[in-house]
Amino acid sequence: MSARPYKIPESVLVVIHTRDLQVLLLERADQPGFWQSVTGSKDSAEEPALSTAVREVGEETGIRVVESPRTGQPEAALAGLRDWGLRNVYEIYPVWRHRYAPGVTQNTEHVFGLEVPAGIPVTLAPREHLCHAWLPWREAADRCFSPSNAEAILQLPRFLPDPSALS
Template structure:
């Protein structure tokens, strides 16, 4: 097994109503998250974000003419013990680059690495995701929904 590079991209996907896409991991059903993935050899964070969105959801950013936003936010977090075997033995922390992607909300989601997905209001998504950095990214980069003034 090739050890992973301790650097990843996190992509928070939200729709025009500020509902957030969250996915349930296969290897830990209690772990819900946004799209995330390790940077491959010679890959830049933006390239990883585009690749991971396509791999994990089936959303093709380039063909869909969507705008992936580099949030210019970089987090460091301690690698979970259950995943430590995937990284070099002396590596305890991962560096995470944060991106945001607004979609229409009518995209077909095709899961390849997760058990299920949900579109949730911002506050519910924040309550469900496992990681603090994912929660913070939703809080900071997903806009508040616009209330309908005609109600």
């Protein structure tokens, strides 16, 4: 059995939300009580961040990001996945550093938003998450354990395609 490869210290954070700013949060299986948006590392250094975001959303929530979503399916439009152009560089929590090559202490996170239809079914990866919750955006930010995740959620209204959607 070969050794598991080290994680790449470049990841995505995907704030999944509805048009009316309900935000999906997931409770980590390895750290109960730690709530977060979808996150995940690139599979290879060459993998584009957009591809990482699409893959991680599917793996962690069962929501497929596709060109043309079908009604009644756990699918969201690729056009609804937006790179916010935000990059967070942060210290990797010591509890997770063993997953990275020796000496790697920082991660670069690319922030995306994904608008999904209200009521879209969520199917969690049980090894990764215990449960999920849809919360109003400010409440979701307050529940996040990660400061960069909370800050991203607080930025959500800025990145809506139509700011009048808040009225």
